[in-house]
Amino acid sequence: MIDIPRRADGGIDFNFRPQTPEQMFYCLQDAMWRVCSGALYKIMIKGDNDEDVLVQEFKPNAAQMRLIKRLWYRNIILKARQLGFTTLICILWLDHALFNADTRCGIIAQDKEAVQKIFRDKVQFAYEKLPDVLKNAMPLARSNASELLFGHNNSSIKVATSMRSGTIHRLLVSEFGKICHMFPIKAAEVVTGSLPAVPKNGMVVIESTAEGQDGDFFNMTQSAKKVKELGRKLAQKEYRLHFAPWFDEPHYRVNPDDVVMTDKDHKYFDELEAKLNVSLDLQQRAWYVSERDVTFSGNPQKMWQEYPSFVDEAFQVSKEGCYYAEQMTIVRKQGRITTVKYTQGVPVNTFWDIGSSDGCGIWLHQRVGLQDRFIGYVEGWGEPYAFYVKKLQTTGYVWGKHCLPHDAGHVRQGQVANTSPMKMLQDLGLRDIVIVNRVQDLQQGIQITRDVLVGDVWFDATECKEGIAHLDGYTKSWSQHRGTWSDEPLKNIHTEGADSFRQFPQAMAQGLLNVKVIPKSTQRGRRGGWMS
Missing domain, CATH: 3.40.50.300 (P-loop containing nucleotide triphosphate hydrolases)
Incomplete structure (x- = not known):
């Protein structure tokens, strides 16, 4: 019997180094020893001062x-x-x-x-x-x-x-x-x-x-x-x-004498200690504040994302940089995200954004009385226009105006021929297409969107779930140079959903929507009348 030191669980001691072929044979049968001992595998690491790469046993x-x-x-x-x-x-x-x-x-x-x-x-x-x-x-x-x-x-x-x-x-x-x-x-x-x-x-x-x-x-x-x-x-x-969490890493510590920490910072750490039943010493607190202020220019959302303290914080969105945070809070408080069904006899308008990154977002809207009701949201990436037309067609809705963004009339490079998105959609049977003119200033478009959100706008919670998330997540980009939010939107997965919704107030402002109720006598003949 070969004498090899063992761990409490019966495995081979990670500190043991085989000296004979027989010992090596026994050690190689233990997967935990192979991975954790440092005897087999080596990794590349940076030194403490980011000097040249060092080779280290993997433990x-x-x-x-x-x-x-x-x-x-x-x-x-x-x-x-x-x-x-x-x-x-x-x-x-x-x-x-x-x-x-x-x-x-x-x-x-x-x-x-x-x-x-x-x-x-x-x-x-x-x-x-x-x-x-x-x-x-x-x-x-x-x-x-x-x-x-x-x-x-x-x-x-x-x-x-x-x-x-x-x-x-x-x-x-x-x-x-x-x-x-x-x-x-x-x-x-x-x-x-x-x-x-x-x-x-x-x-x-x-x-x-x-x-x-x-x-x-x-x-x-x-x-x-x-x-x-x-x-x-x-x-x-x-x-x-x-x-x-970030505090699992014992090296995330710096000298607190070199970092300015505010009462607000300490309140955050005190709340973490109470919530998570952990203890965060001054060196850990100083590291966190330094990393936030130096690496991320004071952006708290980046710290939540890259160095979270608990699961929900990792996905937390800072309302500071979100364009519609205040308005969406009002929408929720007033109960305007609920069940909003299709109203027969009322045409459904659509508002599109056709992104340059192959993304497309479409909001489905009805004007019922003085209420603007959003009954659906459709999105996709890398899909042909026929995909979206089919999605809309299967609803069987009566259609009003299809509002496309300002560049939808511009010719784009196609697989067979150069044509515009508007022409391609027309060729697929889409009718009553209108182009929403571009606003002179994006901030103007964002402001009129804020205005309609605090008006009588309603969302179906289920059918508009993804679109609502995009309105919530539509945010300003962070300026590393100035250490603050810039006036430019961050281009990400939320862009098409937020931009397509913005076509709605812009179309209203430009008088592109004819709000009318279809008489019941003609409704039956037009139901599902996609090609009419």
Whole structure:
């Protein structure tokens, strides 16, 4: 019997280093020792003063160890920045591929640059730094800029922006919040193509910082949070939520003598301590304030997003920079987000925005008496105009005016011929199209939108859910130079939804809407009269 020191759980002591082939054989049977001892895997890190890259044995920190112990078949990690979770999962996946035959491990990153960096600095680097005896026993059958295929067991690890073909036994989706926020089409591919490629007994890890209250990452996180709060046993395909706040990182500390902290800052930390039952010392508080004020120019929302203290804070939106925060608060207080049904005999107007980033948002509106009722919202990314026409056509509504933005009459590059969005929609059978002229000043358009929101505007809570989220999330961009909100809107997933709604007050102001009730005697003949 070989004498090897053991951990309390029976595994091999992480500090043990094998001296003989027999000892190495026994150590390699223990997956936790392989990953956590630092004897096999090395990583790249920056020095304390951001000097040249250093090579360090990989030994999981406290937050990483907690994650390892709680890993489930399906996992969502909502995290603060730079806690090393991507590195950890890359090591776990590499280890799984090296020591299990015929397995496929995949990592999805947000763009090609991230793919190259993760593969080069985390996957390939860790393999190349393996002890020579292991690397010789586990040679590469193939290696390229994004994949390693191992010759000894036909397993592989790959990094890409999408994975749809074949079975993936281990899948990491890195920065999924950013993918959902910046590349909604790619996010849809992940949900419909990549995630289903993982078998029931495989493992998925989705990790990201937050990116606002929209998209699949937000929705999946909220679902996992609800299950966690219920405290019930998870089904294999349900996601376990892992949350890592900024104060989990012991190095997030600076000298408080070098940082100016206000009473408001201390009130925030005091409330956190009471809410979360934690203790935040002066060095931690000083680090947080310094990071907020120096790195993010005082922007609190960026800190909530990148260094959250609790789950809900990560998705919290600062009302300071939101264009319609005050008005939407009034709408809610007055109960104007409720059930708003289609009223027969009243034409439905549509208000469009056709984004340059392949996004399209459409609001459906009826004027009933003096009320402006929004009964639906349609959106999509990368879809042809026929997709939206079909969506509208299936409602069977009687149509009023279709209000398109000012540039819808401009010729755009087409696949077959150069034509305008307006002409393409007309060719699909859309009638009564009007062009809403551009306002001279965007702030003027935003102001008249604020004015109508505090008027008699009503929203159906279910059918307009996504559109309402866009109005809530439509925000000013943050000026790093001035350390304040600028007058320019932030271009993001909320842009098309907010811009399409703005067509409504602009169309009203320009007298483009004829408000009329269709007589019941003619209504039956016109119902669903899309081509009329």
